Amino acid sequence: MDTRSRFIAVVGDRLPQFAAQESIEPAVGHAARALGVAPPEVRWAATDALEDRGPELIAGAAGVWCAPGSPYRSLDGALAGIRWARQRGVPFLGTCAGFQHAVIEFARDVLGYASATHAEYGGEGELFIDELLCSLVGQTMDVDVVDPELARLYGSPRARERYYCRFGLNPAWRAPLEAAGLRVAGVDAADGDARILRLDGHPFFVCTLFVPQTSSSEARPHPLVTSFVRAVVRLVGA
Numbered sequence: 001m002d003t004r005s006r007f008i009a010v011v012g013d014r015l016p017q018f019a020a021q022e023s024i025e026p027a028v029g030h031a032a033r034a035l036g037v038a039p040p041e042v043r044w045a046a047t048d049a050l051e052d053r054g055p056e057l058i059a060g061a062a063g064v065w066c067a068p069g070s071p072y073r074s075l076d077g078a079l080a081g082i083r084w085a086r087q088r089g090v091p092f093l094g095t096c097a098g099f100q101h102a103v104i105e106f107a108r109d110v111l112g113y114a115s116a117t118h119a120e121y122g123g124e125g126e127l128f129i130d131e132l133l134c135s136l137v138g139q140t141m142d143v144d145v146v147d148p149e150l151a152r153l154y155g156s157p158r159a160r161e162r163y164y165c166r167f168g169l170n171p172a173w174r175a176p177l178e179a180a181g182l183r184v185a186g187v188d189a190a191d192g193d194a195r196i197l198r199l200d201g202h203p204f205f206v207c208t209l210f211v212p213q214t215s216s217s218e219a220r221p222h223p224l225v226t227s228f229v230r231a232v233v234r235l236v237g238a
Helices: 024-035 047-058 075-088 097-109 148-154 171-179 223-236
Strands: 007-011 041-045 063-066 092-095 127-131 140-145 158-162 167-169 182-188 194-199 205-208
Touching: 007 047, 007 075, 024 041, 024 223, 041 047, 047 075, 063 075, 063 097, 063 223, 075 092, 075 097, 092 097, 092 223, 097 127, 097 167, 097 171, 097 182, 097 194, 097 205, 140 148, 140 194, 148 194, 148 223, 167 171, 167 194, 171 182, 171 194, 205 223
Parallel strands: 007 041, 007 063, 063 092, 092 205
Antiparallel strands: 127 167, 140 158, 140 182, 182 194, 194 205
8 A cells, every 4th residue: 555545544424513523633643743744634534324335435544433423324334444443453542432333343354243233323143232220321331451451552451531422342241252352451440341452463453432533632642543544554655
């Protein structure tokens, strides 16, 4: 892939004045400048457009970020964008709804549960993403980073993160997902529920139930966003 392809495709549907979306591009900029590189272009890819046109809509992207803001206009479109990044080894970051939909994509395409579902959409099937007992919208909470590599990136085994979500991983499916390679890398410090996932054998495939972009700043870029941007730059060359 050549340097002209250095853009990040953000899979999701734009919502007006939604901080968890509006902070994505600035966070990418914070990370890039901290790395001493020009910020990659950020291009949004609407989920219904992905369903209509397929992954060719994001072909050439050096990174894919699946954004908060579900229910998406097209569940299938969102899953197509995630699958494209997973199968091609393109750096991927899924935050909030991005975490949830990455689980559904993996459950359907890797575990073979074609009817794996998300409670937000209703319908029948294996419920991989369920409504949390307590909504995390607007909360800032401690996360224990149990993956050694991510703990190294954070510089600490504990982080404090902001949330905008009401849905999370159904604990009943944690073991099958981990056995297939989508491993829990961070957990809620209070109850041990999954908050970060990382895919084995992929250059960078990280999903967070929280929204790291909202706590990024020029002075303190978020370490996970910085690692994602580093992977993007590495893929195409600085």
